[in-house]
Amino acid sequence: MCCNFAxxxxxxxxxxxxxxxxxxxVLELRQKYAFNGMLLYVSSTVxxxxxxxxxxxxxxxxxxxxxxxxxxxxxxxxxxxxxxxMQENRGRLLYFYSIVSPQGVILAKILYxxxxxxxxxxxxxxxxxxxxxxxxxxxxxxxxxxxLGAIGFSTxxxxxxxxxxxxxxxxxxMAVLSFPVIVPMLLMLIKMSKNALDGLDRSASLDELLTxxxxxMIVVTVSYILFPYLWRS
Amino acid sequence: MKNNWWxxxxxxxxxxxxxxxxxxxxxxxAILNETIRxxxxxxxxxxxxxxILLVSVVYSIRYLRNPTIxxxxxxxxxxxxxxxxxxLGIITGMEWAKFTWGEYWSNDPKQNGAAIGxxxxxxxxxLRSSFAxxxxxxxISAVYNIFAFAALIPLLFILPRLTDSLHPGSGGNPGxxxxxxxxxxxxxxxxxxxxxxxxxxxxxxxxxxxxxxxxRIYENV
Numbered sequence: 001m002c003c004n005f006a007x008x009x010x011x012x013x014x015x016x017x018x019x020x021x022x023x024x025x026v027l028e029l030r031q032k033y034a035f036n037g038m039l040l041y042v043s044s045t046v047x048x049x050x051x052x053x054x055x056x057x058x059x060x061x062x063x064x065x066x067x068x069x070x071x072x073x074x075x076x077x078x079x080x081x082x083x084x085x086m087q088e089n090r091g092r093l094l095y096f097y098s099i100v101s102p103q104g105v106i107l108a109k110i111l112y113x114x115x116x117x118x119x120x121x122x123x124x125x126x127x128x129x130x131x132x133x134x135x136x137x138x139x140x141x142x143x144x145x146x147x148l149g150a151i152g153f154s155t156x157x158x159x160x161x162x163x164x165x166x167x168x169x170x171x172x173x174m175a176v177l178s179f180p181v182i183v184p185m186l187l188m189l190i191k192m193s194k195n196a197l198d199g200l201d202r203s204a205s206l207d208e209l210l211t212x213x214x215x216x217m218i219v220v221t222v223s224y225i226l227f228p229y230l231w232r233s
Numbered sequence: 234m235k236n237n238w239w240x241x242x243x244x245x246x247x248x249x250x251x252x253x254x255x256x257x258x259x260x261x262x263a264i265l266n267e268t269i270r271x272x273x274x275x276x277x278x279x280x281x282x283x284x285i286l287l288v289s290v291v292y293s294i295r296y297l298r299n300p301t302i303x304x305x306x307x308x309x310x311x312x313x314x315x316x317x318x319x320x321l322g323i324i325t326g327m328e329w330a331k332f333t334w335g336e337y338w339s340n341d342p343k344q345n346g347a348a349i350g351x352x353x354x355x356x357x358x359x360l361r362s363s364f365a366x367x368x369x370x371x372x373i374s375a376v377y378n379i380f381a382f383a384a385l386i387p388l389l390f391i392l393p394r395l396t397d398s399l400h401p402g403s404g405g406n407p408g409x410x411x412x413x414x415x416x417x418x419x420x421x422x423x424x425x426x427x428x429x430x431x432x433x434x435x436x437x438x439x440x441x442x443x444x445x446x447x448x449r450i451y452e453n454v
Binding site (some may be wrong): 156159160163166167168169173177179180181182184194211214215218219222223226229230232 | 297346349350352353356359360363364365369372373375376377379380381383384386387391
């Protein structure tokens with residue numbers, strides 16, 4: 001009986017997540033301005049970097065290339081994910097409140113943001129590599145670090161954006177709250193992608209990979225447990 | 234008197250720490266020389282900070298389970314005292330680093346981790362101040378407190394072990410027994426840790442009681 005209930009709960013949650021994600025994707029397709037805005041944000045930032053470095057190409061060493069790419073991605077994700085709760089109007093949130101579980105909402109948002117960030121990160125990487133040159137020696141490993149970065153940014157920033165959206169000056173608060181929380185992840189990502197850039201043996205990045213997965217697990221679990229309390233207000 | 238024995242113990246331990254810490258015999262080690270006495274002041278700050286922040290998180294969890302104003306006040310005051318210990322830890326650490334490593338700040342992973350940890354808790358204070366309504370402030374900052382503590386654990390305990398550090402016990406080996414923490418040091422170090430931590434708990438206790446009284450007065454006015 002109990003087991004049956006748990007199973008039923010799981011399938012309901014799964015369905016909820018799927019429906020909510022579908023709603024986010026449909027919304028994104030219908031009103032393209034959000035995605036297009038982020039696209040323009042990425043490309044103009046990359047172009048600004050190109051203009052600032054372009055005249056002195058010897059300044060742009062491999063570590064600098066790596067750091068600048070991750071900083072662009074960090075700011076892009078903070079801006080993109082900050083929208084995830086702020087754009088929802090009050091009526092719609094109340095409607096969700098009455099029909100779905102909070103766990104469904106946070107999981108759907110995390111998954112949707114991970115997909116969004118992955119697309120943005122790939123576009124950013126391609127454009128950045130095209131404009132500023134591509135020194136990556138181990139491309140699959142670098143793409144793996146981008147994937148982990150997209151997942152990691154979306155897991156921790158989605159919860160933060162939920163917290164920040166409740167406050168008055170939410171856009172400043174978003175940056176203040178998220179940067180310190182995201183730093184451990186960012187350090188691991190920069191190290192891992194540096195290894196991929198230098199084409200080191202893949203086993204060298206195993207430590208970072210496992211730590212990143214562990215941090216992601218912790219963050220998702222904590223978000224899953226805490227979001228219902230946030231949702232109530 | 235029965236409930237206050239630990240306060241007397243705190244005072245005695247701290248007096249012992251300061252007197253014995255300054256006067257007792259310490260091992261003669263190269264580079265460290267007399268600065269090793271900072272072990273009794275710098276390291277206990279971190280022990281105290283972690284424990285008091287843990288207290289803060291426990292009260293935040295209790296607030297979410299049982300939303301009373303008392304739990305919120307305890308969580309907030311503990312976070313503030315944790316920040317105080319963190320700042321003192323950074324200052325004593327920088328002073329020590331100047332004399333042993335040659336720079337106040339040498340980009341050491343533990344130094345950076347400590348700085349980021351403090352940023353997280355400063356953000357907690359900013360978050361608290363941006364709500365006008367008391368219940369909403371209490372609940373949302375409790376959520377952030379728990380979330381931030383979960384993010385702080387890898388920062389303080391996992392990352393420094395993966396990278397090389399100037400601190401002892403890094404780059405693989407846990408703890409600082411690799412240091413020769415001999416018996417003369419231990420004799421003062423353990424009382425020091427206990428004394429400073431108890432002092433922190435005492436401060437939290439007094440400040441929270443004060444705050445609760447103030448809330449009560451405001452309610453009655």
